[in-house]
Amino acid sequence: MSRFTDRSIIVTGAARGIGEAYARALAAEGAKVVVADLNSELGEAVAKDITANGGTAVFAQVDVADPESAKAVADFTVAEFGGIDHLVNNAAIYGDMKLDLLVTVPWDYYKKFMAVNLDGALNMTRAVWRPMKKRGSGSIVNQSSTAAWTYSGFYGLAKAGINSLTQQLARELGNDGIRINAIAPGPTDTEATRSIVPGQFVEQLVSQMALKRLGTVDDMVGACLYLLSDDAAWVTGQILNVDGGQVFRA
Numbered sequence: 001m002s003r004f005t006d007r008s009i010i011v012t013g014a015a016r017g018i019g020e021a022y023a024r025a026l027a028a029e030g031a032k033v034v035v036a037d038l039n040s041e042l043g044e045a046v047a048k049d050i051t052a053n054g055g056t057a058v059f060a061q062v063d064v065a066d067p068e069s070a071k072a073v074a075d076f077t078v079a080e081f082g083g084i085d086h087l088v089n090n091a092a093i094y095g096d097m098k099l100d101l102l103v104t105v106p107w108d109y110y111k112k113f114m115a116v117n118l119d120g121a122l123n124m125t126r127a128v129w130r131p132m133k134k135r136g137s138g139s140i141v142n143q144s145s146t147a148a149w150t151y152s153g154f155y156g157l158a159k160a161g162i163n164s165l166t167q168q169l170a171r172e173l174g175n176d177g178i179r180i181n182a183i184a185p186g187p188t189d190t191e192a193t194r195s196i197v198p199g200q201f202v203e204q205l206v207s208q209m210a211l212k213r214l215g216t217v218d219d220m221v222g223a224c225l226y227l228l229s230d231d232a233a234w235v236t237g238q239i240l241n242v243d244g245g246q247v248f249r250a
């Protein structure tokens, strides 16, 4: 028996990058995984590959910004796997985000960005908490970022929102036996990071970190699985930095 044997879990943004690593690691520990993403081509491929390697995974297309879409993926998970034990809110606009200032970013883009990167986690949580409550317990991990504590404009604003959302929801859901925590990764080597962060800036970032290297997707997995698992049974409302010592918080 592994920590996640027969547990049913939705991982959003699991078509690639860090979310994909979470989905693969959870399946390797026996979870029944819904690979939920906007990108059906990559998402289908991840679910198929997990299945081909002996795991249990299905793809479901979702737009986390859309409450109906979030509800549909929750209903699908209950129909497919009999309930929902865990959720990872990892989806975000990141790799191809517009680089602009809070004071000049086009308003429509800003609203769409926040709808995905902040409200997406709430939408998904609103869709899953009743099925979790029905099971008597559940746990959720939100994907924050050290960007919440460093200047990064509306991207950082959304992540600071994710941190507060995590704390507020921990109080609202604790009574139903549902825990919710967040991981704040530091700069992590993914295709998205390579496409948005210039190499020179990466060097500068790394030079200021305690551990002088970028994170890898595998560096994130241990913390995510710990927070989701019963090992963290009395841990809720926390934000865990996994960042090579980039940010020190009081």
Ligand code: NAI
Pocket: 012, 013, 014, 015, 016, 017, 018, 019, 036, 037, 038, 039, 062, 063, 064, 065, 090, 091, 092, 093, 094, 095, 096, 116, 143, 144, 145, 146, 184, 185, 186, 187, 188, 189, 190, 191, 192, 193
């Ligand atoms: P990524 O861009 O590879 O993955 C994001 C995934 O979310 C993609 O598969 C994308 O299709 C999906 N997605 C985007 N909008 C969506 C929507 N509306 N509905 C459903 N799915 C949607 O990014 P990466 O690097 O794997 O990052 C994953 C998460 O980790 C994000 O939340 C990001 O903000 C966060 N993060 C990443 C860091 C890094 O250095 N890579 C550092 C700190 C946090």
